Amino acid sequence: MKQYLRVLLQKLFVGTLLFISVVLLGCSGAINDSSVTPDMSEVQVDFAPELTVVEIATAEQPTPQSTTAPTPLTNYTNGPPQGNGAHYDSVPSLPEIFFPDSMKPGVSPVAYLNNPCQYLENRLGEEKSTPGTVVVPIMFHSIVQPDRPINDTTSITIAYFEKFMETAAELGFSTITTQELVDFLDHNQAIPERSMLLILDDRRPGVTELFMPYLEDMDWTLTLGWIAADSTRDSVWETMTDLASTGRLDVQSHGYNHIYIQDYISTAQIEEELYKPIEVIEARFGTRPIAHVWPGGNFDERAIAMATEAGYQVGFTVYSRGPIMYNWIPLGEPEMAMAAPLMVLPRFWSTVAVQALEEAVMVSEAAKKFYSAIETAEREYYLYYCLPEGSH
Numbered sequence: 001m002k003q004y005l006r007v008l009l010q011k012l013f014v015g016t017l018l019f020i021s022v023v024l025l026g027c028s029g030a031i032n033d034s035s036v037t038p039d040m041s042e043v044q045v046d047f048a049p050e051l052t053v054v055e056i057a058t059a060e061q062p063t064p065q066s067t068t069a070p071t072p073l074t075n076y077t078n079g080p081p082q083g084n085g086a087h088y089d090s091v092p093s094l095p096e097i098f099f100p101d102s103m104k105p106g107v108s109p110v111a112y113l114n115n116p117c118q119y120l121e122n123r124l125g126e127e128k129s130t131p132g133t134v135v136v137p138i139m140f141h142s143i144v145q146p147d148r149p150i151n152d153t154t155s156i157t158i159a160y161f162e163k164f165m166e167t168a169a170e171l172g173f174s175t176i177t178t179q180e181l182v183d184f185l186d187h188n189q190a191i192p193e194r195s196m197l198l199i200l201d202d203r204r205p206g207v208t209e210l211f212m213p214y215l216e217d218m219d220w221t222l223t224l225g226w227i228a229a230d231s232t233r234d235s236v237w238e239t240m241t242d243l244a245s246t247g248r249l250d251v252q253s254h255g256y257n258h259i260y261i262q263d264y265i266s267t268a269q270i271e272e273e274l275y276k277p278i279e280v281i282e283a284r285f286g287t288r289p290i291a292h293v294w295p296g297g298n299f300d301e302r303a304i305a306m307a308t309e310a311g312y313q314v315g316f317t318v319y320s321r322g323p324i325m326y327n328w329i330p331l332g333e334p335e336m337a338m339a340a341p342l343m344v345l346p347r348f349w350s351t352v353a354v355q356a357l358e359e360a361v362m363v364s365e366a367a368k369k370f371y372s373a374i375e376t377a378e379r380e381y382y383l384y385y386c387l388p389e390g391s392h
Contacts, residue, residue: 041073062138075076083385092380098370103330106323109332112185112341117386119327120378122188128311129188131375132368135181136196137316137347139293141224143207156350158210164353168196171357177250177362178291187343188326194364196357197346198318199226201254201293203232203237208249215248224256225293225316228280237284244285252291253277253312260296261303266302270303274310291316292343304343314342321346323360325367 064204094116099109113119122128142155150157155162174192178182181197183189200207200222243249256276259269274292281289290313294303297318309314322330324345335344348356371378 029259029327043202044322046086049320050295055301060088081147092310092377092384094381095374095377098105098328098367100366102359102362104321107330107332109328110336110341111327112329117382118295120382120386123326124379124382125373127190129184129190129326130193130368131371132325132364133184133191134195134360134364134367135176135184136189136194136323136327136356137345138196138198138350138353138356139316139318139347140198140200140207140350141202142204151353154349156353156374160354161210161350163349164357167357169218170363173223173281173357174218175215177221178223178248178252178314184288184326185314185324194360197223199223199225199252199293203236203240204257205236205243208243210238212243212246212248218289221248221250223250223291226251226277226281228253228256228277228284229258235377241284244342249285251281251285251287251289251290251295253281255295256280258295261298261300263298263300267302267306270306274303274307274312278310294318299338299344301338307338307382312343314345314349318347318349319346320342320352320356323356323363 023121097109103109111119123131140156143161144155144157146148146158152260155223170195172192173194173196175196175198176191177272178197180191180195181188184191184195198211200211200221203226208222208224214220215222240249243250254276254277257272257273259265259273261270273295277292278289281287288311290311292307292314293316299315301327304315317335319332319335321332321335329341330339330346331344335341335346340343
């Protein structure tokens with residue numbers, strides 16, 4: 001009996017030590033994992049929502065439709081068990097994905113198409129965007145005249161604004177609209193190889209007017225993240241509708257009352273923030289918004305689900321993750337946790353707009369070399385798995 005008790009006590013003691021070790025290791029991992037917390041020196045928001053990281057979805061085999069569930073860009077699945085009969089010494093597989101040296105720490109490229117055949121058809125098809133085509137979304141706020149000081153982290157001087165516009169033209173960048181961005185992301189529709197989306201947040205008729213000469217001279221457009229509140233003065237509406245009549249403005253939603261999405265915000269408030277701007281923008285500008293610019297950069301799963309249900313096709317954060325390419329979105333952990341890459345697209349800040357263009361050029365040139373090197377392998381994969389049997 002004593003021997004039995006001694007053995008039992010030993011087992012209990014060892015089990016207790018193992019349990020304590022597991023708990024301590026788990027706590028250590030939770031404390032040291034800062035990847036889900038945005039760098040607040042980069043993301044200027046009043047509130048960083050608590051986000052839960054979810055497992056990222058992947059596809060086991062090609063499916064005929066696209067999905068917004070994020071897939072880390074490693075290899076796609078190698079297709080169905082049998083190809084179309086094309087002869088190869090070995091079964092074709094897709095090469096490793098493009099991962100530029102300039103990728104920021106904690107950021108990874110994420111795919112939103114689970115069907116490799118659909119992806120390759122759009123990538124390799126005629127009249128599509130060329131490999132290495134980049135889109136640079138940039139958010140603007142105030143532009144300060146020379147005699148006024150800058151007292152915040154979002155404003156830029158008129159001199160820097162002019163330098164940015166000149167640099168963009170010199171580097172061969174052109175603007176695209178939100179609809180052109182959606183067509184590019186969904187179908188790789190042809191857009192300029194160096195594209196940018198200039199997004200002016202809030203209600204800023206004066207700043208909009210500063211853009212207008214450049215828009216006219218360069219044949220560019222300006223995307224507005226427009227706050228649709230009832231408090232907007234009649235004079236502002238009159239100015240903005242006049243400017244919109246030029247065809248240079250691409251008006252999208254920036255909320256109704258510019259409410260930051262937080263845990264205590266009710267479903268009714270989120271609904272108003274998402275649905276009311278659609279009604280107002282359609283009535284005032286005659287167009288339906290398809291993008292939502294998250295006020296303060298705040299979002300959560302509730303809001304993203306409701307935005308998708310409302311018909312928004314893309315959303316923009318305040319995270320400066322990098323330029324965008326077809327089926328290639330650089331995201332951090334907070335965005336990946338939402339499992340909806342197109343609703344949490346990154347944006348560069350206007351304070352580093354020139355550097356953003358230079359970074360995008362480097363990514364574009366590196367991507368062109370990468371895709372040129374793997375084109376043969378991609379075509380072999382497409383011929384083997386994606387074409388009907390006997391069509392090769």
